[in-house]
Amino acid sequence: MKQKALYLFMLFALVLSACGGGASQPVTARIGWAGSPDTLNPGMAILIESYTIFELVYDSMYELNLDGSFTLSLAESAEVSDDGMVWTFKIRDGIEWHDGQPLTAEDIAWTYNLYKDTPEYPYLNGYYTPYFDTIVATENNEVILTLTEAIPNVESQLMFLYILPKHVWEGVDKLEYENFEMIGSGPFKMAEYVQSEFVRLTANKEHFSTPPKIDEVVFQTFSNQDALVQAIKSGQLDMITEMPNTAAASLDEDPNIELVVGAPLAPGVSDIIFNQMDPENCPTEEGGICSGHPALRDRNVRLAMSHATDKQQLIDVVLLGLGEPGLTLIPDGLGVWYNNSIEDFAFDVAKANQILDDAGYADTDGDGVREMPDGSQPLNFRLNWPSDSINAPRMAELLGEMWGQIGITLEPQAVDPDALTAQCCPAFDFDIMIWGWASDPDPSALLYVYTTDAIPYGSSETGYSNPAYDDLYNQQQVTLDFEARKDIVWEMQRIVHEDVVYIIPFYDSSVQAFRTDRFTGWITDQAKVELSGVTSLTQIEPVK
Amino acid sequence: MNRTRIILRKVAWSVFTIFFVIILNFFLFRVLPGDAARAGIRDPRLKKEAVEMLRVRFGLDKPVINCFESLNPIELGSCNVNPLDTQFFIYVRNLLQGELGVSYHTNRPVAEILSERLWNTVLLIGAGQIFSIILGMALGVFAAWKARTYLDYGAVATSLIAWSLPTFWLGIILLFWGSSNGFPLAGKATPGMSSMPLLQQWGDIARHMFLPTLTYTIVYMGEYTLIMRSSLVDVLSEDYILTAKAKGLSAFQILKDHALRNAMLPLVTVIAINLGFTVAGAIQIEAVFSWPGLGSAIFEAVERRDFPMLQGAFLLIAVAVIIANFLADLTYTWLDPRVQVE
Numbered sequence: 001m002k003q004k005a006l007y008l009f010m011l012f013a014l015v016l017s018a019c020g021g022g023a024s025q026p027v028t029a030r031i032g033w034a035g036s037p038d039t040l041n042p043g044m045a046i047l048i049e050s051y052t053i054f055e056l057v058y059d060s061m062y063e064l065n066l067d068g069s070f071t072l073s074l075a076e077s078a079e080v081s082d083d084g085m086v087w088t089f090k091i092r093d094g095i096e097w098h099d100g101q102p103l104t105a106e107d108i109a110w111t112y113n114l115y116k117d118t119p120e121y122p123y124l125n126g127y128y129t130p131y132f133d134t135i136v137a138t139e140n141n142e143v144i145l146t147l148t149e150a151i152p153n154v155e156s157q158l159m160f161l162y163i164l165p166k167h168v169w170e171g172v173d174k175l176e177y178e179n180f181e182m183i184g185s186g187p188f189k190m191a192e193y194v195q196s197e198f199v200r201l202t203a204n205k206e207h208f209s210t211p212p213k214i215d216e217v218v219f220q221t222f223s224n225q226d227a228l229v230q231a232i233k234s235g236q237l238d239m240i241t242e243m244p245n246t247a248a249a250s251l252d253e254d255p256n257i258e259l260v261v262g263a264p265l266a267p268g269v270s271d272i273i274f275n276q277m278d279p280e281n282c283p284t285e286e287g288g289i290c291s292g293h294p295a296l297r298d299r300n301v302r303l304a305m306s307h308a309t310d311k312q313q314l315i316d317v318v319l320l321g322l323g324e325p326g327l328t329l330i331p332d333g334l335g336v337w338y339n340n341s342i343e344d345f346a347f348d349v350a351k352a353n354q355i356l357d358d359a360g361y362a363d364t365d366g367d368g369v370r371e372m373p374d375g376s377q378p379l380n381f382r383l384n385w386p387s388d389s390i391n392a393p394r395m396a397e398l399l400g401e402m403w404g405q406i407g408i409t410l411e412p413q414a415v416d417p418d419a420l421t422a423q424c425c426p427a428f429d430f431d432i433m434i435w436g437w438a439s440d441p442d443p444s445a446l447l448y449v450y451t452t453d454a455i456p457y458g459s460s461e462t463g464y465s466n467p468a469y470d471d472l473y474n475q476q477q478v479t480l481d482f483e484a485r486k487d488i489v490w491e492m493q494r495i496v497h498e499d500v501v502y503i504i505p506f507y508d509s510s511v512q513a514f515r516t517d518r519f520t521g522w523i524t525d526q527a528k529v530e531l532s533g534v535t536s537l538t539q540i541e542p543v544k
Numbered sequence: 545m546n547r548t549r550i551i552l553r554k555v556a557w558s559v560f561t562i563f564f565v566i567i568l569n570f571f572l573f574r575v576l577p578g579d580a581a582r583a584g585i586r587d588p589r590l591k592k593e594a595v596e597m598l599r600v601r602f603g604l605d606k607p608v609i610n611c612f613e614s615l616n617p618i619e620l621g622s623c624n625v626n627p628l629d630t631q632f633f634i635y636v637r638n639l640l641q642g643e644l645g646v647s648y649h650t651n652r653p654v655a656e657i658l659s660e661r662l663w664n665t666v667l668l669i670g671a672g673q674i675f676s677i678i679l680g681m682a683l684g685v686f687a688a689w690k691a692r693t694y695l696d697y698g699a700v701a702t703s704l705i706a707w708s709l710p711t712f713w714l715g716i717i718l719l720f721w722g723s724s725n726g727f728p729l730a731g732k733a734t735p736g737m738s739s740m741p742l743l744q745q746w747g748d749i750a751r752h753m754f755l756p757t758l759t760y761t762i763v764y765m766g767e768y769t770l771i772m773r774s775s776l777v778d779v780l781s782e783d784y785i786l787t788a789k790a791k792g793l794s795a796f797q798i799l800k801d802h803a804l805r806n807a808m809l810p811l812v813t814v815i816a817i818n819l820g821f822t823v824a825g826a827i828q829i830e831a832v833f834s835w836p837g838l839g840s841a842i843f844e845a846v847e848r849r850d851f852p853m854l855q856g857a858f859l860l861i862a863v864a865v866i867i868a869n870f871l872a873d874l875t876y877t878w879l880d881p882r883v884q885v886e
Contacts, residue, residue: 028736039651046585119597123587126594175601178652192735195650195657196836196844200735218735223834227719227729234723287617388847418578418849421586422617438587445588457592458582 026202026215027542029519031532032228032237036196036221040179042162043114043121048266048438051160052532053199053219057184058162061089061108062155064441066265066526066535068335070155073209074108074163074185075143084150084480089143095208097165098189105137110166112145120175127445128157152480156442187212187538196221210538214519217537232257232513239514239522241532244390245320248511256517261322262529263333264510269326269446270391270436272309272399272503274302277428277463283456289429292463295372295379296431300359302500306345307352308406309399314505318394322511326504328493329437329446333507333528336486337443339493345500352406363407370407383410385434386417392434395505399434425458433461436508443489447473450496464501517543547877554873558866565862569855570635574615580604580648580849602648602851606631635855644859645852649844654856657841662860664732665837668753669826672760677815680765684772685799688807691777699769707766715759715832722755729755730834756833760826764818771814776807808879816872820865 037050042058045051061078062070072078075089095103112135115124133146151157165183182190187210188201199219203212220237222228229247231237233254243251252259275292282290295301311325324332325344332338360373369378383399385392396412403410410432415423423429439445451473454460472492479485496502510529514522519540522531530536581599582590599605607613609632613621627633638645644654680703687699723729728751737748779785780803788798827839834840838857845853 032730038649041651044651119593120601122594122598123589126591126597127589176646176651192738194733194735194836195652195660196840197731197733198735216736220730220735221834221836222730223831223840224719226716227832227834230720230723231729234729236723236729416577417847418576418582421579421582422577435586440589449588454588459588 028216028218029214029239029537029540030237031217031219031239031241032222032231033219033241033532034222034225034228037199040182040190040193041175041177042164042179043118043124043174046122049219051266053201054162055186055534056188056201056217056537057182057186057190058164059095059103059185060160060162061158063534064156064159064265066523066528066530066533068441068527070159074103080154085147087145087147087154089145091141091143092208093141095185096206097167097183097185098204099165099168099183101165101167103163103165103185105141105143107166108143108163109135109137110170111164112143112161114164114169114174115161118174124161127440128161131157150478150480152476152478152482152485153442153444156440159441187534188217191216207538210534212538213521213541214537219532232515235515235518237515238518239512239531241512243511243513245322245511248320248322248513251513256515257513258516258522258524259511259513260522260524260529260531261509261511262524263324263331263527264508265333265528265530265533267331267333267439267441267446268436268508269329269331269439270434270505270508271326271329272505273424273430273433273435273461274500274502275428275430275432275463276501277455281455281463281465282428283426286426286456286458289427290463291429293377293379293381293431295361296381298359299500300355301361301379302503303345304352304355304359304406305403305408306500306503307348307355308402308408309503309505310347310402311344311505312347313402314395314398317398318391319506319508322509323506324509326506328497328504329449329502330443330489330493331507334441334443335527337489339490341490342494342497344497349405356406361407368407369409379408381408381410381431383412383432383434384415384420384423384430386420387414388417389414389434395434425461426456428463435461444477447476447489447492450492450501462501464496464499466495466499469495519543551874554870558870561866562859562863565859566636566639569858569862570632571615572858573849573851573854574608574631576849577616578849580851598648603631603634606634608632639859644856647845647850647853649848649850649853654852657853658838658856658860661836661838661841664835665830665839667732667749668756668829668835668837669760671753671757672764672826673815673819675757675761676764676768679761680768681772681811683765684769684811685776685804687769687773688776688780689795689799691773691780696773700773703766703769703773705766706762707770709763709766711759711763711826711828712832714762715756715829718755718759719832727755728752732836756826756829756835759829759832767814768811771811772807775810776803779803779807805879809876812872812875812879816868816875817865820868821861 033049035047035049037053038047039045039050042054059074061074063073064070074091076092077090079088091105091108097103112132115121116129116132119125131147131149131151133148136144138144163185168183180193187204187207189204191202192200198221201217203215205211225244228240229243229251232240248259251257274296276297277290277292278297279290282288315321315323315325327342327344330338356370361370361379363370364375369380371378383396385396393414400410400412424433437446448454449459450464450469452465452470455463455465469492472488476485476488479488512529512531514531520543521540523536523539581595581602581604607621607625607630608615609630610625610627611620611623613619646652647654647657650657683699683703687696690696719729728734732749732752734748737745785798785802788802827843829835830837830839842857845857
């Protein structure tokens with residue numbers, strides 16, 4: 001009977017599907033991902049999937065390359081005044097919007113003013129435009145941007161400010177506009193968008209710098225990563241932007257699939273967070289509770305834990321080898337900004353035990369757990385992580401074993417991510433957390449997390465406060481000379497590494513895969529990996 | 545008792561229940577820990593001022609209700625504020641005006657999202673229910689008629705296994721099987737189909753529906769078979785069935801005219817309950833097959849503390865369950881006239 005039911009279903013499905021087929025098909029690249037854009041309104045978007053679509057449909061002043069450098073996009077030249085305050089961009093002539101209207105300096109100036117004057121836009125206003133003073137368009141198709149202070153990272157400040165068509169956006173509610181039509185000027189045009197299902201884009205073959213070679217690209221949402229992997233194996237997808245690390249090995253064996261592993265375009269970092277907030281400086285007005293274990297405020301304890309952490313084992317077991325050992329919050333994916341001269345604390349359990357012995361943390365009652373030097377409490381720490389993390393549970397287990405060898409015990413517990421945010425900062429109601437950050441191509445965003453200023457803001461998760469570091473942070477914000485700024489940024493990383501503010505177990509790699517029998521031309525030889533970015537999608541062409 | 549009065553009374557109770565759900569929905573989600581304006585976003589680029597602006601935009605800067613600034617953590621506030629300027633009464637007022645609000649996560653009207661998702665869910669679960677009811681009933685009747693034979697044992701064993709299969713696991717197995725047989729693994733339609741003739745679009749949707757519907761049917765068919773069988777076996781042992789047999793009626797006539805109608809009652813109850821929860825979507829099936837239904841929408845909304853979306857979705861579910869139960873009550877009176885009495 002069950003069999004019959006099955007055949008009945010198949011018959012039903014086959015009859016209906018038989019009606020399909022025919023007609024010449026456009027060349028379509030089918031991409032699978034586990035997410036979906038939250039909104040197509042660039043001002044309101046938060047999720048990275050939205051930015052992936054913006055990148056393809058819109059243009060911006062600068063394009064971020066896979067080697068970490070920037071190139072001018074909409075402008076053919078950029079000039080800066082000697083004091084670094086006034087930037088003049090000469091916009092290319094003859095650029096058109098997808099609806100055929102001309103794109104001019106007027107649109108750009110209007111867009112920048114929109115972002116600058118809309119405080120409800122969480123990122124574009126909150127982070128990218130605070131240095132804007134005035135933006136005007138001239139008759140020569142130039143945009144003149146005047147800053148409130150000279151900053152060294154204008155490129156990364158401008159790259160996410162996607163240029164919108166004034167003639168469309170002028171008449172709409174800038175907050176509630178859903179932007180489903182999404183008129184842009186980029187290498188792809190919005191064709192069809194069904195939220196939480198798919199985004200279909202068609203090629204803009206007239207694009208001024210990177211016209212795509214294919215006709216269409218489709219991003220299909222999968223709520224289940226196993227299905228994502230199965231879909232590329234069975235040929236229903238041509239590329240997948242993510243996968244569980246456990247699936248990577250099996251995909252690697254498939255002769256028609258190539259696995260690509262490298263630093264992600266948007267840098268990501270996993271961190272082990274120590275609550276070092278001193279209750280005396282607790283930000284109580286912002287909801288501070290500051291219940292952290294006092295031992296974690298002692299560098300010796302953190303240093304010992306660092307020596308007792310076998311990062312390579314964490315990478316091998318948790319990431320199945322697909323990651324790089326970490327140093328500070330600035331990941332290797334940030335290229336030149338990453339201080340590769342820092343020598344990490346060696347994995348050395350004996351040394352770790354020695355450090356704790358010397359600092360007076362002895363196991364006085366013989367239960368295998370060390371106590372505080374004054375004997376008040378054992379080195380038993382709460383360890384929390386967001387319950388949606390795939391890696392954290394395995395990591396917690398390994399950390400328990402590693403730190404157990406130096407007389408430290410853990411109380412591991414997964415916590416709902418929102419509840420963890422509430423516990424984290426600025427409440428400081430935890431001992432140790434496993435979490436991570438996403439960030440900007442510019443190091444400033446992640447360096448900020450270590451500053452004293454970030455404590456009441458809820459961005460600092462450790463409560464670390466070092467005036468010397470804060471000074472350097474402010475300096476690098478206004479140092480226009482590239483080499484000089486790089487030196488400061490490197491020095492800052494050295495300081496926080498020396499102070500063992502965090503243990504950074506690893507930098508996550510981006511793990512993507514594509515079918516070799518469908519398209520060629522995927523960009524895989526660069527410092528960063530982003531197959532769903534403009535660089536790859538405008539280059540690929542069907543396998544002949 | 546007067547039939548109209550009974551119905552009226554039931555309607556009144558239903559309205560009262562919905563009203564209660566409206567109140568509960570509001571407080572239920574605000575007791576959750578976390579900050580809806582931040583929604584677990586971890587990015588140093590999200591500044592405090594920006595979060596504050598989001599809070600103002602969503603109205604989260606206002607007190608939850610008189611005397612309470614927030615419910616988790618509990619923060620007492622002034623009791624002497626205009627109630628109409630608290631989150632609760634703004635919510636009630638909007639609801640009375642038919643406004644479900646704007647989703648924090650997607651920046652779209654909740655009503656719009658719900659209607660999109662509801663249709664998808666009804667399509668999937670509706671088809672699954674219809675197939676599982678037909679097949680489950682047929683198999684149940686067959687098993688009951690052949691009671692205590694190997695055919696019966698076989699049918700019961702099959703149903704028990706089908707019913708106890710973990711939905712998620714069965715879905716994954718069928719997904720693997722389907723991927724090698726050319727069935728689409730995600731979504732409701734192939735991108736780009738919307739410009740095709742209607743018949744082709746339907747064919748495409750049917751292909752997408754095949755695997756999830758099959759999963760749903762297998763799981764629910766088992767349940768319906770077991771209930772139908774046990775209820776029918778009971779009825780078949782009644783004296784009036786014996787009488788019918790003695791009168792020389794055929795097996796088909798006995799089943800159709802004498803046994804089935806009485807045996808249907810328990811099944812109708814279960815179907816009604818299942819139908820009500822249909823609206824909540826089969827979250828697991830939607831997750832395996834990336835079906836854009838209500839279940840997955842609710843799941844996303846919980847993750848993001850998307851209050852308007854959660855309130856809207858739960859209200860919808862509550863209304864659906866209440867209506868389904870109401871209809872079940874009506875069906876009883878039609879199936880069994882004795883049920884009319886209080």
